[in-house]
Amino acid sequence: MAGSRRRALSMQRPERLTPRALLQERGVDLRDVVAVRAGGRVVDLHTPVDPGVELEPIRAADPAALAVLRHSAAHVMADVVQRLYPGTQVTIGPAIDSGFYYDFDRPDGAFTERDLARIEKEMRALVKRDVPFVREEVDRDRARELFAGMGERYKVEILESIPAGEAISLYRHGAPESKAGTWVDLCEGPHVPSTRFLGAVKLTSVAGAYWRGDERRPMLQRIYGTAFPTEEALAEHLARLEEAQRRDHRKLGKELELFLFHEWAPAMPFFLPRGAHVYHSLIDWIRGLYRQHGYAEVITPQIFDRRLFATSGHLENYRENMYLPTTGDAIDAARGRLDAALAAPDEPALRERAARVLLERDHPAFEQLAQKPMNCPSHCLLFAHRRRSYRELPWRVADFGRLHRYERGGVVHGLARVRSFCQDDAHIFCTPEQIADEVRAFDELLFGVYRAFGFDRVAVKLALRPEQRVGTDELWDRAEQVLEQVLTETGVPFEKLPGEGAFYGPKLEFHVTDAIGRSWQLGTIQLDYALPERFGLEYVGTDGAAHRPVMLHRAILGSVERFLGIYLEHVAGKLPVWLAPEQARIVTVSEKHAEYAALARDELVARGLRVGLDAGADKLGAKIREARLARLPYLAVVGDDEVRDGTLTPRAREEGDLPAMTRAAFAELLLTQAEPPRPAPRP
């Protein structure tokens, strides 16, 4: 066994030294060395390594140091928590992208903001004392005895899940001479040499989290925090968080009067005129691209007989996310039958029927209808409505239909996750031979669209078959293969996500990185052999025989709602001229200039521009402030000079003051920028 041989080797070779000793020999300054990279692994300075292994110090400023530092901060936090709140058990506490967390099982309730402040204070004190971290390898039985003795049930469970033969390591920190003693955790490491390296720690929030992420297991208390080598780095991080808060699309949506929510339609956005304008502009732009790329747009119903979704498999596989509406008539009829049955309680047959009405799900009045959560099934009906020829393929059907999906209360979030939305959805019906070309063409179109919006970093993921799925394994094999092949051919780097595919087919996911470094999934293309099968779709091939088409589900923006939210945050509410609901506003210096300002506004509006007018009694400064807060691309000042010369003095959102220009020149300036972008080919 590898583990025991490693131990045996180390016994034979007592010359194994610690990286600290080895680096000191080489005269390396160790003051800011957090850990070392030793033959591809990150290890502590005090963990002996095999002689001759390549050592590369990781210094505090190195990005790789952050994870080590934060994981150590999690230990310090757990130590403090267990001292302050006796009886609390520890579970796991990893470093994450933005910091770290530790999950606790605390018998006497949840942690409050106040608790966080208290814990943070104690952590700082411990950091200041600069106590060392020490690693110790022990055998499994000793570790079990240790944690069982401390009553740490979760640690014992983790211990049991460590594969036999793997080394069991403990980490201690603390001052044995002090009253607090040392604190020990079952941990793989590595850790910083001593608490001094945790330059700046901050606890950020508390949350519930299931043990091992499983909603059937106990709910634990998770404390989130973050740590940086210096106070400056922490301050920078907090500033970034504030920036994200400033850009929050929910806040911008309210401030810029784009959309709102109401508790009578939870998680279903209402778009105000300005928001609706942006929304429609996005759709119109995509529509224009469709015309160039051989798509045909269709309109399909909202509500269907249940048989549509029984055929597609949605009622079986997607039921928990579906709205199953009914009609007043159906309810009244059911109620009538129920009343009649209850009025004749001596009739066993009627009583039985009443019982069935009460059971609702057995009664035909319920679940007769289904609100569509996806467009694909109705597109299958369109395909099937007459005989199709191979000459018609690929048939690309686009649909901006409104979709409704019931999402659990805790998961909805602004525009990012809603219950009513539309996608830039299209389905491509094609022959198996056409798949690769279609995926390639889509890929090209998608990258062009993202670049047009300023999303330059795109990550591609290949989501493979999930557990709950329709279709045979052979179909899945073929589908997964073809997607992987196209990606490999086009040379797009990608990551595989096992188990993440849709229930009807594997998919490519396209994730963009926004202006402040966050990643969002937007587009997707999904391969589907199953739906054509279920709907019995066929086309006549060159051979005169019937063949089954393949279906590709694809979207570039994803949901228009979600895209709008992400894009608003990407541009911090500063919509470009082509999308801005109000492209410019004429503001007057005083009310004397109102007449000329109205004339200028009318002229611009007549040229198709979206121009507002502020001729009110406020001072110029106030009007400018208001226009700036509304993030208007341009304002144009009108005072005595402009009225005299027949000009406007524009002020641009980005460039600031511009020289006075004629009204026609200003119109030209706006018109050139009002042109929607053209998706550029990949460089």
Place this chain on the structure above:
RNA sequence: GCCGAUUUAGCUCAGUGGUAGAGCAGCGGUUUCGUAAACCGCAGGUCUGGGGUUCAAAUCCCCAAAUCGGCUCCA
């Protein structure tokens, strides 16, 4: 759905058991002004909804809803 928090005027928020407040926005008036907030006044509230405790509830307790941060799930 689960854990925790929040909900007071259109918006942002103060008010912790004893007569509901501020700023901004709105409306009216005064001012007619040159690049991020003129001045004065007026109006605006079943304190999210329902139930309870109390002489008395925005405030304490219970139930529900919505929202926020997470978990789980996803476009």
